[in-house]
Amino acid sequence: MDFETALGSLFSPEGRLDPYPAYDVLRAHAPIFQAIDGRWFVTTHALTNRLLRDSTLRVADAGDYDGFWPDWRENRGVASIVQSMLQNNAPDHTRVRRAAAATFTARRVAALRDVIAEQSAELIKAMPERTDFVSAFAYPLPIAVICALLGVPDADRPWFRQRAADLTVVLEPISTEEEMGRADVAGRELEDYFIGLVAERRREPREDLTSALAGDSGLTGAELLANLVLLLVAGFETTTNLLGTGLRILLDRPELADRLRAAPELAPAFVEEILRYDSPVQLTSRYTSVPLDLGDGRRLAGGASLNLLLGSANRDPERYPDPHRFDPDRPNIQPVSFGGGAHYCLGAPLARLEAQVAFPLLLSMLPRLALDGPPVLRDRLVLRGYASLPVSTG
Ligand code: HEM
Structure with missing residues (x-):
């Protein structure tokens, strides 16, 4: 090619x-090249890692959107992502991220281990002999966990699935008008939902993240809503994809599945290698704010647009010998699948925990779990994962 x-x-x-x-x-x-439309693409692990941590790089924020798309606020799906911390720069990013991180504590995540194990076991027991793993497990588990964290009542969970899926299309570089229309509707409905939930929690606070963020967190009303929507969508489809791709990898390699079944303590290493081997997020973008020295005599001008190919960095042979081989015994895996630097994924410990609990449980409770037809990938560039994964349990 x-x-x-x-x-x-x-x-x-x-x-x-x-x-x-x-x-x-x-x-x-x-390691970095310019496409015909002017955008730069970064391909190697070393340069991706360095640029993720470079504090002179910025994400496209509301001010940038005003410049290239004056009406962006009218699409509420786009608005909820653009007004969230994902698309904030310092000092707003620092303030909002600090408030969210203060509520999203290691203690709160660790406390979810039992919820994850219970929900996983319940979903596994309810799985029919032939089923689609994505609908039966990979979607409902992260939804249940993020809803437990945010304090969203159980009855409202199924409602979130379609809305979250419709909304994440705004993270893709290319989408159709119809998809953007659905993202707008989803954004409006999710905002309305969270306006109601925030009002309830302000009246009667509980031990959940919505109560904590809606309290004295220093966020504006728009920031609060946008970040609640972000937590819901960022915490859900990505984790669904991790569970789907991970299970596919294990079912394709029965000897590795047997090994994990016999030694569940290997789950953290397996999960890191799954994240490296087929990253649920394949690409993220940055802009230069000042000229950027590439270290090879070249300089990028301020305002240059960069696409960091996380999926490519994770398969860089300079960093990972024999990169296309799935090998949970690799030392020091550390994939860039959760990004790095100021925007490093806030939910990484939670996503890891879900996968580390779910895979050993699936393998031990369903010893005959096997693929039962051709899996179908979602046709997305940024959020990579399966739309369906037929399995048999008997
Ligand atoms: C396997 C699952 C997940 C993957 C692969 C993933 C990946 C990522 C990546 C790559 C970023 C950084 C984007 C950038 O630098 O431009 C990010 C940011 C973020 N993620 Fe995740 N994520 C996952 C799960 C979660 C979960 C479970 C939550 C929350 C419950 C979450 C919440 C967030 C938030 C709030 C940010 C924005 C952080 C900031 O801008 O400061 N993610 N995620």
Whole structure:
């Protein structure tokens, strides 16, 4: 495959099914290169890692959106993401992130271990002999966990699934008008929902994250809503994808599944390698605020747009020998799947915990779990994962 074909394939449905051969071609071409439309793409682990932590780089924030899309606030799906910490820069980002991190504590996450184990066991017991793993487990588990964390009543969980899925399309670089319309509706409905929940929790606070954030956190009303929506959608589809891709990897390699079944304490290493091998988030973007020295004699001007190919960085042979082999025994895995630096995923400990609890439980409670038909990937570039994964349990 030549360079142009490789780059083009990332933006075509066939190429997105398996972007890894294209990443190899792009990485061999250069650690960073400029596409014809002016955007830069970063391919290697070392440079991705460095740029994620570079405090002179910024994310596109509300001010930037005002410049290139004056009406963006009218699409409430877009607005909820743009007004969240994901699209904030310092000093707003520092303030909002600190408030959220103060509520999203290690203690609160650790306390969810039992919820995760109980919910997992309940979902496994309810699985029919032939089923779609994504609908039966990979979707409902993260939804249950994030709803428990936010204090969303159980009865409202199914309602969130479609709305969250409709909303995440705004994270993709390319989407249709119809998809953007659905994201707008989802954004409006989620905002309305959280306005109600926040009012209830202000009247009668509970031990949940919504009560903590709605209390004295120093967030504006718009920030509060946008970040509640962000926590819901960021904490859900990504984790669904981790569970789906992880299970596929284990079912394709029965010897590894047997090993994890016999030694559940290996779950953290397996989960890190799953995250590296097939990252649920494949790409994130930054802008230069001042000229950026690339260290090879080149400088990028201020305002340059950068796409960091996290999925490519995780398969960089300079960092991971034999990168296309799934190997939970690799030392020091540390994938860039959760990003890095100021925007490092706030929910990483929770996502890891869900997967570390779920996989050993699935393998031990369902010793005959197997693929039962061709899995179907979602056709997305940024959020990579399965739309359906047929399995049999008997
Ligand atoms: C496997 C699951 C997950 C993956 C792969 C993932 C990945 C990421 C990545 C790559 C970023 C950084 C984006 C950037 O730098 O531009 C991020 C940010 C974030 N994630 Fe996650 N995430 C996962 C699960 C979760 C969960 C469970 C939650 C919450 C419950 C969560 C909440 C957040 C938040 C709030 C941010 C924004 C942080 C900031 O901007 O300061 N994520 N995530």
